[in-house]
Amino acid sequence: MFEWEExxxxxxxxxxxxxxxxxxxxxASVVRVHLAPRRQQWFLLANMIAEKPVAVFETxxxxxxxxxxxxxxxxxxxxxxxEANEHxxxxxxxxxxxxIKTRVADPKALLDEIPALKSRIADLQPLLGETDFWQLIGxxxxxxxxxxxxxxxxxxxxxxxxxxxxVTEIEGKGQTNVQVQLGDDDQPVExxxxxxxxxxxxxxxxxxxxxxxxxxxxxxxxxxxxLHKLDMKHVVRTRERPRSIYRSDxxxxxxxxxFGSDAPAGGIPYPEWDxxxxxxxxxxxxxxxxxxxxxxxxWAQSTATKHRAVILDLRxxxxxxxxxxxxxKRQPHGPxxxxxxxxxxxxxxxxxxxxxxxxxxxxxxxLHDVAALVLMDQSFSTDSWVDDARVLDTIRETxxxxxxxxxxxxxxxxxxxxxxxxxxxxxxxxxxxFRDPWxxxxxxxxxxxxxxxxxxxxxxxxxxxxxxRQSAEKKVIFLLTDGRPCDYDRYEGEYGIRDVRKAIxxxxxxxxxxxxxxxxxxAREHFPRMFARQHYDIVPNPKALAASMCGAFARLRLAC
Amino acid sequence: MSTxxxxxxxxxxxxxxxxxxxxxxxxxxxxxxxxxxxxxxxxYMAAKLGRPxxxxxxxxxxxxxxxxxxxxxxxxxxxxxxxxxxxxxxxGAILYLDEVAEARADAxxxxxxxxxxxxxxxxxxxxxxxxxxxxxxxxxxxxxxYQRSMRELKPSTRQRFIxxxxxxxxxxxxxxxxxxxxxxxxKQARSLVSxxxxxRSLTELSLLESVSTRLLVDAAKLIRAGLxxxxxxxxxxxxxxxxxxxxxxxxKQVIELTL
Ligand SMILES: Nc1ncnc2c1ncn2[C@@H]1O[C@H](COP(=O)(O)OP(=O)(O)OP(=O)(O)O)[C@@H](O)[C@H]1O
Ligand SMILES: [Mg+2]
Numbered sequence: 074m075f076e077w078e079e080x081x082x083x084x085x086x087x088x089x090x091x092x093x094x095x096x097x098x099x100x101a102s103v104v105r106v107h108l109a110p111r112r113q114q115w116f117l118l119a120n121m122i123a124e125k126p127v128a129v130f131e132t133x134x135x136x137x138x139x140x141x142x143x144x145x146x147x148x149x150x151x152x153x154x155x156e157a158n159e160h161x162x163x164x165x166x167x168x169x170x171x172x173i174k175t176r177v178a179d180p181k182a183l184l185d186e187i188p189a190l191k192s193r194i195a196d197l198q199p200l201l202g203e204t205d206f207w208q209l210i211g212x213x214x215x216x217x218x219x220x221x222x223x224x225x226x227x228x229x230x231x232x233x234x235x236x237x238x239x240v241t242e243i244e245g246k247g248q249t250n251v252q253v254q255l256g257d258d259d260q261p262v263e264x265x266x267x268x269x270x271x272x273x274x275x276x277x278x279x280x281x282x283x284x285x286x287x288x289x290x291x292x293x294x295x296x297x298x299x300l301h302k303l304d305m306k307h308v309v310r311t312r313e314r315p316r317s318i319y320r321s322d323x324x325x326x327x328x329x330x331x332f333g334s335d336a337p338a339g340g341i342p343y344p345e346w347d348x349x350x351x352x353x354x355x356x357x358x359x360x361x362x363x364x365x366x367x368x369x370x371x372w373a374q375s376t377a378t379k380h381r382a383v384i385l386d387l388r389x390x391x392x393x394x395x396x397x398x399x400x401x402k403r404q405p406h407g408p409x410x411x412x413x414x415x416x417x418x419x420x421x422x423x424x425x426x427x428x429x430x431x432x433x434x435x436x437x438x439x440l441h442d443v444a445a446l447v448l449m450d451q452s453f454s455t456d457s458w459v460d461d462a463r464v465l466d467t468i469r470e471t472x473x474x475x476x477x478x479x480x481x482x483x484x485x486x487x488x489x490x491x492x493x494x495x496x497x498x499x500x501x502x503x504x505x506x507f508r509d510p511w512x513x514x515x516x517x518x519x520x521x522x523x524x525x526x527x528x529x530x531x532x533x534x535x536x537x538x539x540x541x542r543q544s545a546e547k548k549v550i551f552l553l554t555d556g557r558p559c560d561y562d563r564y565e566g567e568y569g570i571r572d573v574r575k576a577i578x579x580x581x582x583x584x585x586x587x588x589x590x591x592x593x594x595x596a597r598e599h600f601p602r603m604f605a606r607q608h609y610d611i612v613p614n615p616k617a618l619a620a621s622m623c624g625a626f627a628r629l630r631l632a633c
Numbered sequence: 634m635s636t637x638x639x640x641x642x643x644x645x646x647x648x649x650x651x652x653x654x655x656x657x658x659x660x661x662x663x664x665x666x667x668x669x670x671x672x673x674x675x676x677y678m679a680a681k682l683g684r685p686x687x688x689x690x691x692x693x694x695x696x697x698x699x700x701x702x703x704x705x706x707x708x709x710x711x712x713x714x715x716x717x718x719x720x721x722x723x724x725g726a727i728l729y730l731d732e733v734a735e736a737r738a739d740a741x742x743x744x745x746x747x748x749x750x751x752x753x754x755x756x757x758x759x760x761x762x763x764x765x766x767x768x769x770x771x772x773x774x775x776x777x778x779y780q781r782s783m784r785e786l787k788p789s790t791r792q793r794f795i796x797x798x799x800x801x802x803x804x805x806x807x808x809x810x811x812x813x814x815x816x817x818x819x820k821q822a823r824s825l826v827s828x829x830x831x832x833r834s835l836t837e838l839s840l841l842e843s844v845s846t847r848l849l850v851d852a853a854k855l856i857r858a859g860l861x862x863x864x865x866x867x868x869x870x871x872x873x874x875x876x877x878x879x880x881x882x883x884x885k886q887v888i889e890l891t892l
Contacts, residue, residue, distance in 0.1 A: 117883035121831035163886065189890050420704040424711040426758060 105150035106158040112145075115166040116598055119143045122170035122187075126567065128598065129166075135211035137180055138169035141567075144211075145169075151209065157200040164194060165210045178213040343534045345496065348571035358496040358531035364503045365490075365517045372519025376473050387478045390623045394482075407433030444485040444507065444545035446536045447472060450554035451490035451502065452527040464555045464592055469518045471618045472553070476518075480511040485545055488514065491532035492525035499531040500524070507543060527554065530572040533587065537580045550580070551622065552589040573603045588625045590618060641670070641677035642810050644802040651678045654795060655727075660748045660771040662791065665799025668845025670810075671774050674799075675729045684768055685726040689717045691736035697743045700736075701756055713759055718744065722754050725768035733773040734786050741790055747771055748793035801846065804830065810846060815853040821862065824891050825849050828866060831887050832874070844870055862892045 108115075108131060116129045130142040138144055143166055149158040167190065168180040177183055184191050198206050342356035377384070402411050411434045418428035449468050472488060479486050488505040504521075505514035533550065540548045577587045589609040591600055600609050610621045651674075654661050663671045672688070679686035689700065702716035721728035733741065746753055752765040773794065775786060802810060804826050811822035829844040836843040852869035856862050871884040 113879040114883050117835060117880055118886055120835055121883065121887050124831060124834040126834075167890070187890050416706070417698070417703070420706055420711055421758070423706065424704045424713070424758070 101150035104153060104155045104158055105148050106155055106162065107148045108145050108162070109147075111159075111162065113598070115143070115145060115162060118163070119166050119170040119173075122167050123174045125174070127170060127173055135209065137165070137178075137211045137213045138172055139213070140173065140176075140215050143169040143173070151202075151204055152197070152200045153202070154200060157197055160193065160197050161209070164190070164197065164206075168210060169213070172213040176215065178215060180210060180212065181207060340497075340499070341535065341538075343531045345530055346572040346575035348568065348575075353575075358499050358528065358534075360499050360501050360531055360535045362501050362503065362535070364506070365520065367520045368513075368516035369519030370516045373473070373516035376470055376519070377477070380470060380474050383474050384477050387474055387620075387623055388481070390620075391478050391482050391626065394623070394626060401435045403429070403431040404433045404435035405431050407435035409434040409436075442546040443483050443549065444540060444543040444547070445479070445483055445549050445551060446487045446489065446540055447475070447551045447553070448532060448536050449488070449490045450527055450529075450552075451492040451500075451521060451523060452525055452555075465521065465523050467592060467618065468553050468555075469521055471622070473515060473518055475622050476505070476511055476515055485543055487539065488518075489532075489536065490521055491529075492523075493528035493531070494525045496528065496531075498525075499528055499535075501532060501535050507539075529554065529569070530576045533573065533576040533580065537576070537583065537585050540585050541583060548585045550585060550587045551625070552587060553592075553618075554589065555592050570603050577604065590621065590625075592618060639673065639677040639680050640813055641673050642802075642806060642813060644670070644799075644806050647674060647797060647799075648678060648681070650797060652682070655682060655770050658752065658767060658770070660773070660794045662794035662796045663772060663774040663799055664777050664796060665774075666776055666801070666843055666845065668847030669799045669801055670846060671799055672729075672731065675727070675772055679727045682727070684770075685724060686729060687717050687721040687724075687726045688729045688731060690731045691733050691740070693735055693737065695736040695740050697737075697739045700740055700743060701754070702758070704758060718747075719754065719756065719763065722747070722763045722765045722769055725766035727770045727772065730771070730773045732775060734775045741786075744771065744773075745790070745793065801829070801833065801843075807846060807849070811849050811853045814850045815857050817853045817856055821856060821892075822853060824862075825852055825866065825870075828870060828887055828891050831891075832870070832884055835880070844874065848873060863888055866892055 112129060112131075119127050119129060126141070127138075128142045130139075130144050131147055132144050133146045134144065136144050145162065145165060149161045152158045152161055167187070168183055171183045171186050172178065172180060175183065175186070184194075194206055201209070340359035340361040343358045343360060344353035344355050345357040346352075347354050401407075403414050404411070411432055414429065414432045418430070418432060421428040449472060451465070476486075476488060485507045486505070487503070487507045487509075490502040490504060491500060493499040502521075504517050505511060529552070533552070536550050540550065580587055587604065587608060589600065589604045591609065591611045600611060603609075610625065612618045612621050651661065655678075663674070665671055675688075676686060689695075698716070700716045700718040702714050702719045704711045704713050715723065718728060720726070730736075730744070743754075746755060747765060748771060752769070754763045754765070755761075756763070801807065804823075807826045807829070808819060808822045811817065811825060812819055815822075817825075826849065829846075829849055832844045848870050852865050855865035855869055860868075866888045867885060871881055871888065874884070875881060
């Protein structure tokens with residue numbers, strides 16, 4: 074329920090904005106260049122110039138970079154031409170990458186690294202008017218002691234009494250140097266791990282000057298503008314379920330989250346790869362295997378109806394694939410003669426040798442003798458929205474469709490979800506075990522909830538373990554996730570990526586292939602470092618996921 | 634030893650190792666990415682040791698028969714023809730099996746007996762057992778690229794060889810390779826190598842294959858032939874590596890910054 078005054082206020086403000094665009098704003102809109110469409114390009118450029126892995130972090134702050142990230146603003150419109158604003162992005166990227174490479178904080182000292190830079194900057198400065206180029210791009214800040222973390226910030230502005238039905242999400246600007254405090258509801262007790270550790274921004278009301286009471290409508294959209302102005306220097310950690318989500322990458326200061334390791338952990342131990350030491354930490358993570366039995370039959374029914382067309386289409390595609398055969402030469406039986414083998418046998422006979430009697434060509438079904446395990450990311454981040462759909466819903470509905478069809482063509486498959494809260498609690502929810510019938514398991518998907526974090530490594534290792542007990546000739550894991558590996562106790566960035574990669578390599582060596590699907594464009598920046606080429610798909614939107622899963626079957630050389 | 638006509642620039646102590654392995658009759662495995670000089674090195678060493686070189690490029694259709702030889706039917710008569718491996722053993726040549734991991738398992742197994750103390754080859758079709766003369770040497774190459782192939786050599790095969798890892802040469806040496814191969818001036822060669830170093834740091838992102846020394850040599854040849862350097866680098870380095878528009882744009886920017 075809106076206060077009508079506020080409604081009017083916001084309406085007038087919007088109208089005012091539309092009618093009375095300041096000349097300055099009008100000029101800016103013509104020359105403005107956004108980060109988003111070029112982000113991948115700057116990311117690649119930065120990696121090349123730095124000559125080591127670096128990331129791009131979006132933030133409006135005038136800071137050049139930290140020790141492994143180039144900081145770029147969402148847009149530049151300060152220069153008088155679009156080309157010049159594009160050059161600004163380029164030059165900031167290059168200088169930041171050089172700063173990371175050389176560990177020199179002052180970009181002015183880096184000009185000699187690449188001779189062409191000096192003249193480019195000199196050409197650009199006149200187009201910036203009053204603004205000084207160096208001020209604009211800022212200096213590097215290497216001082217941060219803590220490893221950077223990706224995290225999420227929840228703007229729990231409304232503090233609703235009851236659980237909300239819908240959650241709105243807004244992608245926010247990135248923030249650096251954020252201080253995290255523990256909220257009142259969060260006991261920093263080791264025995265009891267927090268369930269969600271998403272940060273909550275304080276003092277949101279301050280922005281509007283309206284000083285109004287909150288109510289239980291979801292007003293995030295209206296507040297988006299204000300939120301974007303929010304300088305999120307302090308956030309609070311809380312366990313409350315959010316009402317509205319304001320998603321933003323932050324870099325935290327001064328908070329170490331390495332929880333004590335003495336407390337005994339139950340479950341099945343798995344090693345974790347420490348790329349810095351180049352060795353496995355033995356029994357580091359603990360998988361808690363759980364079997365899901367609660368089911369939602371109504372959900373299954375309605376999903377089947379809702380996606381009838383998708384299922385039909387998938388069935389057609391997979392059927393085509395399944396009837397596709399591969400020719401295996403020199404077989405003892407088969408519908409066709411192998412002419413090469415016949416000649417060789419003739420020759421052998423003539424020269425007085427025992428001829429090989431395997432003279433036939435056999436056709437083998439492509440999807441023959443496959444065991445697959447579908448592993449889905451159930452972490453809290455799947456609770457967010459892409460293209461008007463909650464990622465978790467997309468994932469489970471897709472899984473439902475794929476399962477419906479897989480059941481007809483693949484002898485053995487299992488479905489499991491995973492999430493984690495520190496290395497000692499890596500949950501592995503078995504939704505359908507290999508021998509469970511699909512018909513009874515499928516409704517369980519309807520009861521899945523988002524939970525915790527994304528520690529991919531242990532989940533993969535456990536899935537591999539389950540697969541090795543299967544007798545099928547070809548074994549494959551399909552991993553569905555929305556993004557990057559992370560956990561409460563340091564599983565971010567390079568560390569997590571290398572661990573995932575190690576787990577996959579180990580699997581490959583044991584004949585278990587892994588194919589990953591991401592439903593987030595940004596995955597382009599870290600997926601390739603975890604998965605071998607052709608062994609991952611980045612799916613532009615949720616609807617494409619089902620089709621690309623089908624494509625993966627075809628490509629996985631399942632018949633070799 | 635003769636002075637070979639093949640141009641090869643030593644990047645470490647590899648020729649010494651090769652010569653010692655040859656004397657000790659040990660088979661050798663060369664590991665390394667494409668275009669980093671493995672073939673050139675073997676050619677050079679064969680010339681240096683004054684031995685004939687027999688090279689076989691293996692692929693997934695390479696069978697034991699292809700390597701050992703087969704009976705051919707000629708006018709009702711059968712005639713045995715040696716395959717390259719058999720020929721190399723008879724001649725005491727240096728045998729180079731390129732990309733051996735790609736070959737079929739049965740093909741890889743036939744060379745096992747050549748790699749241990751027996752150094753012999755059994756031809757089941759003719760019933761012959763050949764003993765390799767002391768000059769014979771077996772070299773295999775393989776590209777252990779994490780991204781490349783699902784195929785890996787079995788430990789039982791790998792452990793029959795001593796291993797020599799090839800990486801990209803150091804900046805200075807690679808610069809000298811480029812000038813030595815093509816005659817471009819040193820400054821230009823150095824710029825090309827610096828582009829390569831930068832692009833190679835993207836390899837881990839697996840958006841592209843890495844830039845090989847071969848591509849740098851190609852770019853330098855085009856520059857020598859009179860093409861503008863930026864253009865030469867674009868067609869010889871950027872375009873062969875990737876079709877991804879963002880990656881192409883980013884690499885072109887690096888080229889423009891450097892050349
Ligand atoms: N050390 C070197 N000395 C001289 N030339 C070299 C050297 N390293 C590389 N090259 C150049 O690189 C080119 C490619 O090398 P080569 O063909 O030997 O690669 P390779 O490792 O065998 O590659 P592939 O795995 O693709 O067969 C050579 O033709 C040569 O021009
Ligand atoms: Mg070669």
